[in-house]
Amino acid sequence: MNVRVKFLGGAESVTGSKYLLEIDDFKLLIDCGLFQGLKELRLRNWDSFPVDPGSIDAIIITHAHIDHSGYLPLLVKEGFSGPVYCTSATASLLEILLKDAAKLQEEEAEFAKKKGYSKHDPPKPLFTVKDADQALTLLNSVEYENLISINPTIQATFSDAGHILGSSIVSLDIFGSIQKKTIVFSGDLGRYDQPLLYDPASIKKADVLFVESTYGDRLNQEESPANKLAEIVNQAFEQQGCLLIPSFAVGRTQLLLYYFHHLLEKKLIPDCKIYIDSPMAINATYLHKKHRKDHKLSVGKNEHASIFDDSHFQYYKSQESSTNLNNIDKGAIIISASGMCTGGRILHHLFHRLPRTNDTLLFVGYQAIGSRGRKILEGDETSRIFGLEVPVKCRIRHLDGLSAHADQAELMRWVSQINPPPKYTFVVHGEPESSTTFAKKINSSLAWPNVLVPQYLESIELFRGI
Structure with a gap:
């Protein structure tokens, strides 16, 4: 069995998270986010998707934020029809967020038509409420720490990420003909000792780790x-x-x-x-x-x-x-x-x-x-x-202290629990300086091998012949 990953978003950027795993012929997309922020990033939402959406077999959503889920209606519109796995609370939130995002798209297109400032003639939304409704029919809700089968050789476990309601760390167990490998996606990690949400779950084993780095170059303020x-x-x-x-x-x-x-x-x-x-x-x-x-x-x-x-x-x-x-x-x-x-x-x-x-x-x-x-x-x-x-x-x-993202010290606290070191650690979901700084911090503190900051659309072979 061979395993590759292609970075379709969330690389060199904090938005547009999409990681495509190709496990032999099975295509599994982890997160399906919209690009936000800079115009050059937002324009990627309008580009042709780098992979035929109809060829993707399944999708996992780590949490409901639009930069991790908002592209889903468009992907469904363009031909994806497989199952989408997420936690129960994430499924509830997606029903709100995806419809709202679609409604905003429609309203902005209508406003642009009225004011005449769109380059499109007529202005069009990226996706519609109808597209969002169709995407919601594909959701499969799972509970924290329940092992589920994605296909006969892939099992997934969702653990609490402590970022927003229903947010998850996803551990994938891939059973090759020779050995099992575990790939972990941190999703967005929350902070420790917060009044609203529980601490991010401890993960002990990862042969390959994808870890976010939104605040990988800074420390949150200590003041209350x-x-x-x-x-x-x-x-x-x-x-x-x-x-x-x-x-x-x-x-x-x-x-x-x-x-x-x-x-x-x-x-x-x-x-x-x-x-x-x-x-x-x-x-x-x-x-x-x-x-x-x-x-x-x-x-x-x-x-x-x-x-x-x-x-x-x-x-x-x-x-x-x-x-x-x-x-x-x-x-x-x-x-x-x-x-x-x-x-x-x-x-x-x-x-x-x-x-x-x-x-x-x-x-x-x-x-x-x-x-x-x-x-x-x-x-x-x-x-x-x-x-x-x-x-x-x-x-x-x-006010910095309300951040839902772990800072550098908290990210290090979380990754340090993994032992032995992963074969690859991909530092993702961060602006370039933040991701690079956090990758260096892992190297200097833990001396892990192959700590990489991937580039947008880069493709890397993770395992061959497992």
Whole structure:
């Protein structure tokens, strides 16, 4: 049996994760993400897929974030029809995220048609809600630590990655005619000792390891996120303004609500309303109630108790209620999506609040190179929204401590548990500097052989004649 891997995304980039394993004639795709951020990356979504989608036999999704799952509707549209394996909570989230991504694609195409700024005539979405619905019919839900058979020679185990609800580390056992080999995909790894999610599961054995490196070149701040968040809220209110937070709908929003609930209970911030203005975030919050065993917030509580029912939290689903938030001048916190300010309702809020000197814009998550959020964070004086250059006059703040990604020390803690060293270690899902720095750290600290930073579309033989 021969095994090869082709890097179709998530190499030299934090987005577009797709790793194609060719196990003899069987093609297994690990993750199926959209490219985001820089225009040159986003344009890859429109390119012909490097492999015939109809030739792929099965797909595994490590978690529901769009940079790991968002290409699935397009792949199905282009001919993929095999099974898609993911955890139960991931399947629930995909029903929300894929439909929302499709709806945004359709709305943006319609808006471009109205305004006449698209290069396509007529403007078209990358995929539609119908495509997303078709993709969802292919999902096969699995539970953590349950061994499943992908085919007679491949078994998979999903372990908790601690990144978002349902996120997983995937271990593949490949049974050759001579020996068994284990290939491990870290997915995106969460942090240790967090209030919402459990620690990333310990993995002891990997003949080949794919490990993410989003924060492979940095350490997260040690200061308490709660204290820093309280400081930012109090300063924003002292300016007689509102605090606007672009937040990832899944994971980050729920973690913010946990901290705001705590700060309000302890009276560390003024009594105020917190508006969650994101239908996707609201639905994802409901799923945290449904999948109670996959996070810590239900421990010791009855089956109905939830911090998400705090009376300070106002959940806004309708467009009309969202628009009404423009009339609030001070003393409120608005959480909206998307987290990198690339689309969704946050654009409407940015359009109205970026020019307001009394308001504060707080970034609480990673901002990919080329994203609107990254440009604002790096000091752009204007931001192009709805075809107009909007002046950035509000105060800009950034809070690192809420990251859902393990930092370099936590990544090292996780990989160090693997013994003996893998034959190959591929450092993926990171910007070039981050991946290279983390690869060097593994080399200097563990002296592992063949620690590689793969290139986009590179193909490597992992095993021959096993």
